[in-house]
Amino acid sequence: MTTSLYTIDTPAAVIDLPRMMRNIARMQGRMNDLGVAFRPHVKTSKCEQVVRAQLNAGAQGITVSTLKEADRFFANGITDILYAVGMAAHRLPQALALRRRGCALTIVTDSVASALEIAEFGRNHDERFPVLIEVDTDGHRSGLDPHGDELLQVATVLHEGGMSLRGVMTHAGSSYELNTPDALRALAEQERAECVKAAERLRAAGFPCPVVSVGSTPTALSAADLRGVTEVRAGVYVFFDLVMHNVGVCGLDDIALSVLTTVIGHQREKGWAIVDAGWMAMSRDVGTSKQQRDYKYGQVCTIDGTPMAGCLLGSANQEHGIIVCEADMGGDIVARLPIGTRLRILPNHACATGAQFEHYLALQADGTLQEWGRFHGW
Amino acid sequence: MTTSLYTIDTPAAVIDLPRMMRNIARMQGRMNDLGVAFRPHVKTSKCEQVVRAQLNAGAQGITVSTLKEADRFFANGITDILYAVGMAAHRLPQALALRRRGCALTIVTDSVASALEIAEFGRNHDERFPVLIEVDTDGHRSGLDPHGDELLQVATVLHEGGMSLRGVMTHAGSSYELNTPDALRALAEQERAECVKAAERLRAAGFPCPVVSVGSTPTALSAADLRGVTEVRAGVYVFFDLVMHNVGVCGLDDIALSVLTTVIGHQREKGWAIVDAGWMAMSRDVGTSKQQRDYKYGQVCTIDGTPMAGCLLGSANQEHGIIVCEADMGGDIVARLPIGTRLRILPNHACATGAQFEHYLALQADGTLQEWGRFHGW
Numbered sequence: 001m002t003t004s005l006y007t008i009d010t011p012a013a014v015i016d017l018p019r020m021m022r023n024i025a026r027m028q029g030r031m032n033d034l035g036v037a038f039r040p041h042v043k044t045s046k047c048e049q050v051v052r053a054q055l056n057a058g059a060q061g062i063t064v065s066t067l068k069e070a071d072r073f074f075a076n077g078i079t080d081i082l083y084a085v086g087m088a089a090h091r092l093p094q095a096l097a098l099r100r101r102g103c104a105l106t107i108v109t110d111s112v113a114s115a116l117e118i119a120e121f122g123r124n125h126d127e128r129f130p131v132l133i134e135v136d137t138d139g140h141r142s143g144l145d146p147h148g149d150e151l152l153q154v155a156t157v158l159h160e161g162g163m164s165l166r167g168v169m170t171h172a173g174s175s176y177e178l179n180t181p182d183a184l185r186a187l188a189e190q191e192r193a194e195c196v197k198a199a200e201r202l203r204a205a206g207f208p209c210p211v212v213s214v215g216s217t218p219t220a221l222s223a224a225d226l227r228g229v230t231e232v233r234a235g236v237y238v239f240f241d242l243v244m245h246n247v248g249v250c251g252l253d254d255i256a257l258s259v260l261t262t263v264i265g266h267q268r269e270k271g272w273a274i275v276d277a278g279w280m281a282m283s284r285d286v287g288t289s290k291q292q293r294d295y296k297y298g299q300v301c302t303i304d305g306t307p308m309a310g311c312l313l314g315s316a317n318q319e320h321g322i323i324v325c326e327a328d329m330g331g332d333i334v335a336r337l338p339i340g341t342r343l344r345i346l347p348n349h350a351c352a353t354g355a356q357f358e359h360y361l362a363l364q365a366d367g368t369l370q371e372w373g374r375f376h377g378w
Numbered sequence: 379m380t381t382s383l384y385t386i387d388t389p390a391a392v393i394d395l396p397r398m399m400r401n402i403a404r405m406q407g408r409m410n411d412l413g414v415a416f417r418p419h420v421k422t423s424k425c426e427q428v429v430r431a432q433l434n435a436g437a438q439g440i441t442v443s444t445l446k447e448a449d450r451f452f453a454n455g456i457t458d459i460l461y462a463v464g465m466a467a468h469r470l471p472q473a474l475a476l477r478r479r480g481c482a483l484t485i486v487t488d489s490v491a492s493a494l495e496i497a498e499f500g501r502n503h504d505e506r507f508p509v510l511i512e513v514d515t516d517g518h519r520s521g522l523d524p525h526g527d528e529l530l531q532v533a534t535v536l537h538e539g540g541m542s543l544r545g546v547m548t549h550a551g552s553s554y555e556l557n558t559p560d561a562l563r564a565l566a567e568q569e570r571a572e573c574v575k576a577a578e579r580l581r582a583a584g585f586p587c588p589v590v591s592v593g594s595t596p597t598a599l600s601a602a603d604l605r606g607v608t609e610v611r612a613g614v615y616v617f618f619d620l621v622m623h624n625v626g627v628c629g630l631d632d633i634a635l636s637v638l639t640t641v642i643g644h645q646r647e648k649g650w651a652i653v654d655a656g657w658m659a660m661s662r663d664v665g666t667s668k669q670q671r672d673y674k675y676g677q678v679c680t681i682d683g684t685p686m687a688g689c690l691l692g693s694a695n696q697e698h699g700i701i702v703c704e705a706d707m708g709g710d711i712v713a714r715l716p717i718g719t720r721l722r723i724l725p726n727h728a729c730a731t732g733a734q735f736e737h738y739l740a741l742q743a744d745g746t747l748q749e750w751g752r753f754h755g756w
Contacts, residue, residue, distance in 0.1 A: 009468065009756060043696055065658075065697040085697050086642040088654060089718055090387065110643050113717040141698055142643045142652045173695065264464040265488050265520045274520045276466060280443075284662035284730055317551065318421055318729060319443040319463050320519055339491040340467055351696055352662055356733075358755035376754060377736035378387060 003361075003369050005260055005303055005342060011281035012260040013357040014344060015372070016305060018365050019256035020238060021053065027220065027237050028057040034226045039063050039082060039213070041235030044351045047360060047374040048076050050238060061104075063233045067094050068378050074103045082106045082213070084169065084233065086134065086142055089117040096127055106166060110134040110144050115154045119161025131158050132169040132211060133202075137194035138187065140173040146198035155207045167211030168202065170195045171233070175218035179248050179292060184222035191219050196228035221249045239350035242299060246291035252299065252307055257354060258344035259298070260361070261321065266334045272314075273323040273337040277345055279316040283352035297321060298345035305344055313345050321345070381739075381747050383638055383681055383720060389659035390638040391735040392722060393750070394683060396743050397634035398616060399431065405598065405615050406435040412604045417441050417460060417591070419613030422729045425738060425752040426454050428616060439482075441611045445472050446756050452481045460484045460591070462547065462611065464512065464520055467495040474505055484544060488512040488522050493532045497539025509536050510547040510589060511580075515572035516565065518551040524576035533585045545589030546580065548573045549611070553596035557626050557670060562600035569597050574606035599627045617728035620677060624669035630677065630685055635732060636722035637676070638739070639699065644712045650692075651701040651715040655723055657694040661730035675699060676723035683722055691723050699723075 005014065031038040040054045043065035051062060051073060061080030064070045070081045079102065083095070087107045098105045107129055109115045115131075122129045133154050136143030144151045146168075158165045172191035178184050195214050202209040214226075215233035217240075226232065239257040240250040261277035279297070288295040297313035300323055314324030323343075325333065337343070347353035354360070354374065362370040383392065409416040418432045421443035429440060429451060439458030442448045448459045449472075457480065461473070465485045476483045485507055487493045493509075500507045511532050514521030522529045524546075536543045550569035556562050569592050580587040592604075593611035595618075604610065617635040618628040639655035657675070666673040675691035678701055692702030701721075703711065715721070725731035732738070732752065740748045 007468070009472075010466070011756060085654065086652065088388070088640050088642045090385070090640065094387075111717060114643070117717075136645070141695060141700065142645070262466050262468065264466050265492070267514075267520070274464065276463065279663075279730065280733065284664070284727075285657075286662070317519060322519065339489060339495075349662075352657065355658065356755075377734075378389060 004367065005363070005369070008260070008361065008369065010260050010262045010342070011277040013354060013360045014258050014260050015239070015360045015362045016256045016258070017362050019254060020050070023237055023240060023254060023256060024054055024057045027234060028059065030221065031232055032058065034223065036226050036229050037231040039231050039233050040238065041065070041084070041233050042069055042073060044235040044238055045354060045374065047372050049362065049372045051078070054238065060231070066378055067091055067098070068375070070098055070103065070105060072375055074098060074101070079104045082132070084108055086110055087114055087118055089121065092118065092121040095129070096125055099127060106130040106132060108132050108134050108169060109154060110142050112150060112153050112157055115157040115161070119157055119163050122163050123161065128162060128164050130164040130166045132166050132213060135168050135170045135195055135198045137170045137191045138172045138174040140171070143170055146194045146201070151198055151201060152205055155202050155205065159207055165208055167209040167213065168195055168198045169211070169213035172214070172216050172219050175216045176243065176247060178218065179246060181222065181248065184218050184248070185224055188219035188223035192223060192226055192229055199228065217244060218247050218249050236350050239354070241350040242295045242346055242348045243287040243291065246288055246293055252346065255346045257350045258301065258305065258346050259353065260342060260344055263337050263339055263341040263343070265339065268332065268334050271325060271333045273333050275321045275323055275343065276319060277313065277321045278319045280318050281356055282313065282316055282321065282345065282347055283349065283356050285347070285349040285352040287348040295348060298347050301344040301346060303342045303344060307346070382745065383741070383747070386638070386739065386747065388638050388640045388720070389655040391732060391738045392636050392638050393617070393738045393740045394634045394636070395740050397632060398428070401615055401618060401632060401634060402432055402435045405612060406437065408599065409610055410436065412601065414604050414607050415609040417609050417611050418616065419443070419462070419611050420447055420451060422613040422616055423732060423752065425750050427740065427750045429456070432616065438609070441613070444756055445469055445476070446753070448476055448481065448483055450753055452476060452479070457482045460510070462486055464488055465492055465496055467492070467499065470496065470499045473507070474503055477505060484508040484510060486510050486512050486547060487532060488520050490528060490531050490535055493535040493539070497535055497541050500541050501539065506540060506542050508542040508544045510544050510591060513546050513548045513573055513576045515548045515569045516550045516552040518549070521548055524572045524579070529576055529579060530583055533580050533583065537585055543586055545587040545591065546573055546576045547589070547591035550592070550594050550597050553594045554621065554625060556596065557624060559600065559626065562596050562626070563602055566597035566601035570601060570604055570607055577606065595622060596625050596627050614728050617732070619728040620673045620724055620726045621665040621669065624666055624671055630724065633724045635728045636679065636683065636724050637731065638720060638722050641715050641717055641719040641721070643717065646710065646712050649703060649711045651711050653699045653701055653721065654697060655691065655699045656697045658696050659734055660691065660694055660699065660723065660725055661727065661734050663725070663727040663730040665726040673726060676725050679722045679724060681720045681722060685724070
C-alpha cells in the first residue's frame, strides 16, 4: 500500500521522524552530560513507538499523567513507571492492581490527608507503595513548601505508616512563562536547589530519600548543573511546538509534529484560504497568544515542512480553519493556494494537538509513512 | 453493578438527561412552531443515544462535520445525512462509497473549482451527487456571496454537469459573538433573508432549489419567522454551555454537560483547590474569555449540579485544574473542599469538552448512570 502526504486523508498528525530522533538525542545527551537519569513524560505522545525510541536512547523508566497511561505502557512491557499526579484515594485500587501484576509503579502525594489515605489503604492490602512527596519550587501549581513543616509531617505519615518513602519530586511549570536563557537557567537552578533542599531536610530528619526528581522541558534544557538531582522528567521536548519556540528552547525546524491539511475554499476579497484543519485538529490551545509572537492557531508550512512566512492559521471552527497571510505578500490567495493544496500547520502545543488524533503518521527521511496508534481518555 | 457520581472514576463527562431532553424539546418545539424541518448537527455529541433522542423528538435527518460521523451514524441506521463542510476532492471516493451503500448523503460546495471536481467525479462514476451551494450571510467563514455571479456559475457547473442541485445552505456563525435578543433576532433575519435571496436568484435563473437550509444555535433560538426556509441546523443547543449562556440563549441550569472531578490537593495560602480535571478534560477552549463574563476554564458546581457562586476553574494544566474562589467567600479552602470532594464543572464549549472523552455518563433523574459511547478522530 502506498501512502504519502499527497494521498492520505486530512487532517492528519504528522511526526517528522528525523526531527523527533534529533530532539530525543539532544535531551538524552544533555542528561548524560549532567549525570542524571532521564524519565520522559509520555503524556505528550501516548504512543508506544515514540516511547520506545526514548527508552532506546537511554531513558530510564517513564512518567505518566494518568493510570490509563500506566496500564497501556505496562502492557507494552514497561515496568518502571512514575504516576506524577497527586494520588486520589479512589484510584488506589487501580494502582494496587497494577503493582500486583508486576508494575513498579511509584505514586505521589503532597498532603497529610492524602498520605494518610495511601498508608491506610496500603496497610489494609499489605502493599508497601513507593511514594514521592511533591514539593512546590516555583508557585506554579501543586506541591508542598520545601521549607515548611508539612513536608516532614507527610514523610512521617508515609514512613511510619509502612509505605516506601522514595524521595521528592517537583515540576517548575512556570518555566513556560519565560523566554530568556538567563531566566530559564535561574529557574532551573531554583527548581534544583529547592528540591534538593527538601531532600536534605528529609534526610536530616532521618527519612530515606534516594530519589530527587525534577523537570520541565525548558528547565531540563537550561540547567547548568544538577547536583543532588537523581532524575529529570520532561515531555514536550520530544515534539517541541510553537510555545517552546517562543520560550526559546527550540527552533521552528525542531518542531516534529504538524497537522497535514487540505485547502477546501477561499474568501478571495479577504485573502483567506479555508482548510480542513479546525480546532478539532489543532486543539483549542492558543498558548502563544500571550507570548512575544502570537501564532494564532498555528504556523502554516508547505507540504515539505517549510514555514510560509507571514501565513498563520488565523482562526478555527470545529472542522474549518482560516489561513490568513500578511497583506504585503501580494497576489491572489486563490492562485497562491488553490483548492486541494496540502499544507502542514505547526501547533502551539504538541500535547494538546496530538490528543485530538487517534494515530500519528510517522514520516521517515525517505518520505514513507507509518501509522502509529495513540490512545485517548482515562 | 452500582455506579454513581460518588464512585465512578474521574474526570468524567456527565450528561444531565432531564436537561438534555428539555433542550431537545425546546428546539424541536420552536422549529415545529416556525413550520420548518430540523436537522441537528451531531458534531456536538458524536453519540448514538443523543442523536436518537433528537430524531425521536421529530428531527428529520442529521448534519455532520466529518465523513466519519456520516459513516458511524449510517451504521446506526440513519440515512438522511448532510455533510456540511465544503467537499474536498480526495474525499469524493468515500462519499461515493457511502451513497453506494444506501446513504442519502448530500454534499456542499462554495466554488467553481470544487463544483467542477464534484461534477467530473460524479460523471466518471455514474453518481448524481445531491449538492447544496453554501452561501455566506454574515462574513463569518466560508460560502459564496448570495448576490454575486459565482453563485450562478457554481449552479451551472453542478446542474449542467449532471449533479442534483438541491439548493442553498448557510451558517451564521457570527451569532456566537452577540449577546442581546435584538441583535440575535436581527442576525437570524439576515441569515434567513440572504439565504432565501440566494435561493430566489437560483430559481429565477431556472435552477432547481428545493432546499433552503440555515442555522446556528443562537439564530435558531432567536428567529421570529423563517419564511422561505425549509430546514434549520443547530448543534450545541443539545447540551448548551457557558458561551451560549453569555450569548443569552440558555440559563446556567440548562447546561446539560459537566465534567465530574475530584479534589486531589490544595494550596491553602492561595485559596486554591487542585482537581483532576485539567485541560485534557475541559479542552483548551476559553471561549468566554472575550465575553461579558469570563468563566476561565469553567463554572464550578457541587456534585448535585448547583453552581458555587464565585468559584471557577481558574487555570488548567494537562491533568490538573486549579479552582479559585473569590476572596470574599472567606473560610479555609481545605475545610471547604477537602481532598476527595467531588465537583462538577460546567464547560465553556460543549463540543470541545465532549470531544475529550471516550464516553459520556448519562445521569437520569433517579440518579442512575448509563455509559454512552462517543467517537473521536477522522
